[in-house]
Amino acid sequence: xxxxxxxxxxxxxxxxxxxxxxxxxxxxxxxxxxxxxxxxxxxxxxxxxxxxxxxxxxxxxxxxxxxxxxxxxxxxxxxxxxxxxxxxxxxxxxxxxxxxxxxxxxxxxxxxxxxxxxxxxxxxxxxxxxxxxxxxxxxxxxxxxxxxxxxxxxxxxxxxxxxxxxxxxxxxxxxxxxxxxxxxxxxxxxxxxxxxxxxxxxxxxxxxxxxxxxxxxxxxxxxxxxxxxxxxxxxxxxxxxxxxxxxxxxxxxxxxxxxxxxxxxxxxxxxxxxxxxxxxxxxxxxxxxxxxxxxxx
Amino acid sequence: xxxxxxxxxxxxxxxxxxxxxxxxxxxxxxxxxxxxxxxxxxxxxxxxxxxxxxxxxxxxxxxxxxxxxxxxxxxxxxxxxxxxxxxxxxxxxxxxxxxxxxxxxxxxxxxxxxxxxxxxxxxxxxxxxxxxxxxxxxxxxxxxxxxxxxxxxxxxxxxxxxxxxxxxxxxxxxxxxxxxxxxxxxxxxxx
Ligand SMILES: [Zn+2]
Numbered sequence: 001x002x003x004x005x006x007x008x009x010x011x012x013x014x015x016x017x018x019x020x021x022x023x024x025x026x027x028x029x030x031x032x033x034x035x036x037x038x039x040x041x042x043x044x045x046x047x048x049x050x051x052x053x054x055x056x057x058x059x060x061x062x063x064x065x066x067x068x069x070x071x072x073x074x075x076x077x078x079x080x081x082x083x084x085x086x087x088x089x090x091x092x093x094x095x096x097x098x099x100x101x102x103x104x105x106x107x108x109x110x111x112x113x114x115x116x117x118x119x120x121x122x123x124x125x126x127x128x129x130x131x132x133x134x135x136x137x138x139x140x141x142x143x144x145x146x147x148x149x150x151x152x153x154x155x156x157x158x159x160x161x162x163x164x165x166x167x168x169x170x171x172x173x174x175x176x177x178x179x180x181x182x183x184x185x186x187x188x189x190x191x192x193x194x195x196x197x198x199x200x201x202x203x204x205x206x207x208x209x210x211x212x213x214x215x216x217x218x219x220x221x222x223x224x225x226x227x228x229x230x231x232x233x234x235x236x237x238x239x240x241x242x243x244x245x246x247x248x249x250x251x252x253x254x255x256x257x258x259x260x261x262x263x264x265x266x267x268x269x270x271x272x273x274x275x276x277x278x279x280x281x282x283x284x285x286x287x288x289x290x291x292x293x294x295x296x297x
Numbered sequence: 298x299x300x301x302x303x304x305x306x307x308x309x310x311x312x313x314x315x316x317x318x319x320x321x322x323x324x325x326x327x328x329x330x331x332x333x334x335x336x337x338x339x340x341x342x343x344x345x346x347x348x349x350x351x352x353x354x355x356x357x358x359x360x361x362x363x364x365x366x367x368x369x370x371x372x373x374x375x376x377x378x379x380x381x382x383x384x385x386x387x388x389x390x391x392x393x394x395x396x397x398x399x400x401x402x403x404x405x406x407x408x409x410x411x412x413x414x415x416x417x418x419x420x421x422x423x424x425x426x427x428x429x430x431x432x433x434x435x436x437x438x439x440x441x442x443x444x445x446x447x448x449x450x451x452x453x454x455x456x457x458x459x460x461x462x463x464x465x466x467x468x469x470x471x472x473x474x475x476x477x478x479x480x481x482x483x484x485x486x487x488x
Contacts, residue, residue, distance in 0.1 A: 011464035039471075042481070046471035049480045050420055050439045058327040059341055062319050062348045068310035069352050190373055193354065220373075221453040 004029065005036050010043050166217060166226035166284070167253075169262050176216035176225040180259045183214050189290040194220055196228065196283040196290030204295040207273040211294065213251050213265040215283050227253065228289075232267045234279035234296075247272065251281070269296065300363040307355060315355075318363065319348055325441055326371045332436045333375040335425045342378055347371040365450035368443065372433055372451065415479035423473035431466035438463050 006029045012018055013026055030037045169176070179186050179199045186199030199214040217228035232249040251267035258264060269279065277296045283289050298317065306314030323344055330340035347370045354370075355363070424432055437443045437451065448459045474480045 007468075008464070011460070011467050014467070042475065043467055043471040046474045046480060047435075047439055047467055049416060049474065050424075050435070050470065051442075053332075053417060053420060053440070055324055056328045056331050056337075056340075058323040058344055059337065062323055062345055064312075064315065064319070065349055065352050068312055069307040069315045069355065070310065190350075190377075220369075 005033065006030070007036065007039060010040050013040070014044060014047060166228050167263075169216070169225045169227055171225050171260070171262060173218050173223045173225060175260070176218055180214055185292065185294065186214075187290050187292040190220065194218060194284065194289050198230070198281055198283045198290050198292040200281070200292065200294060202294075204297045205269050207269055207275075207296060208271040209269045211251070211267050211269060211281075212257065213267065213281060214259065215251075215265055215281075217284055217289065227263055227265070228284045230265060230284070231282050232269070232279055233282055234270070234273060234277055247279075269294075304355065304363055315352060318351075318355075318367075322364070322367050323348070326367060329368065329436055329441050330371060330375050332421075332424055332440050333372070333432060334379055335421050339375075339378050343371055343374045346374045346378070350374070361450050362447065365443070365447045368437060368441065368447070368451040369453070372437075376429065412479065419474060419477040419479045423470055423477070426473050427466060427469050431462055431469055434459065434462035435466035435470055439467075 006013075006026055009018060009022070009026055013023065018026055030040060173195075177188065177195070177197060179197065182201050183199035184201065185203040186197070188195065188197045190196075195218040197214070197216045197218075200211055205211055211232070213230060215228055215230050217226045218224070219226075230251045232251060234247045247270050249267050249270055251265035253263040254266040257266055273279065273296045275297050279294050279296065281292045281294065283291070300318065300321075303314045303318055307318075326347055327340050327344045330343035331337060334340055334343065347367060350370050351367060355366070361369075424436065427435065433452070434448070437448050443451065445456050445459050445463075448463075449456045452459065454462075
């Protein structure tokens, strides 16, 4: 009588998860059914054999990264606390949307292998130094320090300046992970909570130059994709004590700048940037999931 | 000091709070990765990568236990490393590097050692034959002895899914080992 077999209960029975009544019925069946009795004995032997395997030992010591837990090594040498009241140069979040109302100047069709064609609409360049430009420089006071995060010394800055919530995108994880053609400077990282992808079309930019950014954040649990908050972070070249300050600009979505109909971000490299410096694009600050470096030349 | 206290100190940038977590979990994670990948060099890479990621990301961990989270990262790393190296020989028995699965108990005589080695080889081959999700399920449960709840957390699936994967995986494991004389000595006599 097939319907009465208890194979589906083997695993729970092995784990001792059956209620006393269910266990009694299970044992009764095994007493009457040699098929189930033999199969359960086989499963028990196999699982016991796996469980009896000894714990193996990690063959060599684990090497931990430099610095403090949670700190990207490249930030580790920077001061943990910023001087109070110091002004920083920051991007103006809303300005980018206004700047491009004038229209789209170029459209480039990108294809990717055998996949669907992506249309990548390039927005007009914004004159460096223009007040209306994305990432135009403003001076903002430091916000009060917040709780520790991946980049504790940056949290006050980012918390005070980025009024940003990630925007859900109606695309799959696989689509999000596929970096558009031409975005050759890219980084992807899974920190166990989220997977971040960030890419730019070049790895070096001039001061005042425009950077188009492909940025996607994938929730590891739900696989939901979003357009993350990002920040462009660099050294403050005019600071009298190098390393004390940061130059920050906030990339923003720009009308007409899309891949597959989904938004990219754009930011202007601060005009104060100096050749030879490096800037970092942080995805999902202050708990940066992925960091991509660009060079100023 | 418990995990949460160490995590708390790590969050405040205390490097010394992180080392005990490494010592506490490295062998457990290594054993898991060894069962998942079948290869000691890959398993060591998984553990190294797991702690590197953990060092950067653990301080911002919210709403999960350290243990479940470490297993989650290690499972992801195992998958990544396995994918990266998919060109390795398909038959793990021909991979000399992978043959030394575990050091047998030094107190055993040569014959007992040989039997242990055969059992270890049989289990390794059987595990590698399982589909990935089922291999992960049976390893987390029966090698690392995670609770159903810890597994649900580590794998981001409901407890019901955890139970059904374990059940399927154990059935497949038993079927894969059925013909192995090292595990089922009577199977040999029956021939
Ligand atoms: Zn039966």
